[in-house]
Amino acid sequence: MKRELHNGKQDGLQPLEPLDLTKVHDFSDLLQKMSKTAFGGRCLGEALDVLVKMNQDPSCKKILTLSGAMTIAKMGKVLCDMIEASMVDMIISTGAIIAHGISENIGGVHYKYDPRMSDKVLWGWGYNRVYDTIEKEENLNDTERMVGEVFEKLKKDRPTCSSELTRMIGKNLVDQCMMPSILGCAYQHNVPVYIPAFTDSELGLDFSIYRMSQRFSQGKNADLDTIFSDPPAFNPFYDLYDYATRAVRAEKLGIFTIGGGVPRNWAQQVAPYVDIINERMGFDLRAPRFQYGIRICPEPVHWGGLSGCTYSEGVSWGKFVDPAEGGCYAEVYCDATIAWPILVKAFLEQRKKS
Numbered sequence: 001m002k003r004e005l006h007n008g009k010q011d012g013l014q015p016l017e018p019l020d021l022t023k024v025h026d027f028s029d030l031l032q033k034m035s036k037t038a039f040g041g042r043c044l045g046e047a048l049d050v051l052v053k054m055n056q057d058p059s060c061k062k063i064l065t066l067s068g069a070m071t072i073a074k075m076g077k078v079l080c081d082m083i084e085a086s087m088v089d090m091i092i093s094t095g096a097i098i099a100h101g102i103s104e105n106i107g108g109v110h111y112k113y114d115p116r117m118s119d120k121v122l123w124g125w126g127y128n129r130v131y132d133t134i135e136k137e138e139n140l141n142d143t144e145r146m147v148g149e150v151f152e153k154l155k156k157d158r159p160t161c162s163s164e165l166t167r168m169i170g171k172n173l174v175d176q177c178m179m180p181s182i183l184g185c186a187y188q189h190n191v192p193v194y195i196p197a198f199t200d201s202e203l204g205l206d207f208s209i210y211r212m213s214q215r216f217s218q219g220k221n222a223d224l225d226t227i228f229s230d231p232p233a234f235n236p237f238y239d240l241y242d243y244a245t246r247a248v249r250a251e252k253l254g255i256f257t258i259g260g261g262v263p264r265n266w267a268q269q270v271a272p273y274v275d276i277i278n279e280r281m282g283f284d285l286r287a288p289r290f291q292y293g294i295r296i297c298p299e300p301v302h303w304g305g306l307s308g309c310t311y312s313e314g315v316s317w318g319k320f321v322d323p324a325e326g327g328c329y330a331e332v333y334c335d336a337t338i339a340w341p342i343l344v345k346a347f348l349e350q351r352k353k354s
Contacts, residue, residue, distance in 0.1 A: 027346035028353065040332065044339055047294050047330035051347050054254040054292035054328075055087055061250035062292075065267045066093040067259035067307075069130045071101035072110055073337050076182055078344055083185040085348060088256075090246060091186060091193045092263040095201020098166065098183065098193065099143060100135060105173055105181035106146050108139030144206045146172070151210045161238035162195035165207070192246075194239045196266040207232055244270055247288040254292030258336045260299060260307025268319045275318055290314075291321045293329040296336045296343070 008015065017036040024030045028048070035045025054060055064082065082088050104110065111127075111134040122129055126137035150168045154160055170187030178184060186193050198204045211232040216222055247253060247270045257264050274287040299308035311329040314320040321327035332339050 026349045027342055028349040031343070031346040032350075040334060043330060043332045044334070044343060047296075047332050047339075047343055048346050048350070050292060050294050050328050050330040051087075051256070051343065052350060054256075054294075055347070055351075057252060057254075057292070059251035060254045060292060061089045061246065061252070062087060062254045062256065063090045063092065063247075063267055064088045065255065065257045065259075065263040066091065066097050067261035067263050068094075068336060069096065069100065069133070070258060070336065071097050071104060071182070072130050072133050072135055074104075074110070075337060075340060076101045076104060077180060078341050079182050080180040080185045081348070082344060083182075083189050083191055084180075085351070086189070087344075087347070088191055090243065091182075091191060092243075092267045093193060093195055094261065094263060095162075095195045095198055095203045098195060099140070099202035099206075101182045102146065102169065102173075103135065103139040103143045105178045105184070106142055108136065108142060110135055110139075140202055143202065144209075147203065147206050148210055151207060156214070157233060159233040159235040159238070161235055161242075162198045162203075163192045163239050163242060165203070166193035166195065192242065194243055194266070196236065196239065197262045198234070198236065200262075207234065243267075244273060248274060248285055250288060252292075253288050253290045255290050255294070257293070257295040257297065258340060259297050260295075260305070260309070265306050268314060268317075271319050272317055287318065289321050290319060291327055293320060293327075294332070294343075295330070296332045296334060296339045298333055298335055300333070 016038065017033070019033055019037050019041075024033060031045045031048040033045070034041040035049060036042070037045070054062060064079070066079075070076070070079075113129055113132045113134050117127075119129060122134070128135045128137060128140075147169055150165070150172050153168065166183050167187055170181070170183035170193070173179065173181045173184035174187055183193060185191075195201065195203065199208070211230075212227065215230060216227070255267060268290070271287045271289045274285050277283055278285055278287070293311050295311070297307055299305065301308045301310055310331065311320050311327070312323075315322050315327070320329070323329065
């Protein structure tokens, strides 16, 4: 068979361009030009285009999901900048990110790990290692004392949820002038912060121990069954119902995902949740499918986990709008501590220029 050689232009293909650094003036210029290169650079450049479209759409509610040790990695101020710039309407996070952020906000210092120290030595000295960084146990104890002041304001027998607790902690941080802080900025801008795996975090453990302290005197012995016999009044369905209500009311949804894990899945399951409500209950709610999406995560798709799941796979679950029908997505396979600040900085520069 003889090949029919096409020239690309006749088939509507987009030509690439050499990256000329002499014509790059800022991060915005850099990413726009990288979008016309290849591989990971193109992905990051295309992510800027999606981020701009998502934020220029006045009908879009923007959801940020967070996993990984981003606050220990000193990315908290990047998130604050996003909140301040109205780039975020709802936040869904691991509890660890929020707890370690509070640790930083109240004056706790994180340190660079010295590999000459063994992990056994670190434990004995109260140093908790997260890869190449140290979180002091003392910082977490200070965090517990701070959030304990907030827990004191709760009514003892009324169930609470993560978004109520994070809002109250945010108010406390603002009142004590501990700014900029993630929860403080979220409180000021009325951005709810949900922690779906609340008990899998320092905050969850602190809340549990606080409730224990109301039942038992310090140093007084109690048997195991008695200690764990009266769980705190915590109801995560308040979070689910509040989030689902906001999502259904939104005309359009966009998602900006750092990593994956529980926060990503909890955020994305809202459309299937509404679908099965309609099917099993006979209701007629509009399923809130994401129309915009940006994902920064090094996880490859072939491991089969949700952290590496593509947006196209999410279409099969009814979580995302098909690109052929208007879905607009970008996936960046990169360490978030590299790509996230560059992307946000580029967006803020481009917004300032426009």
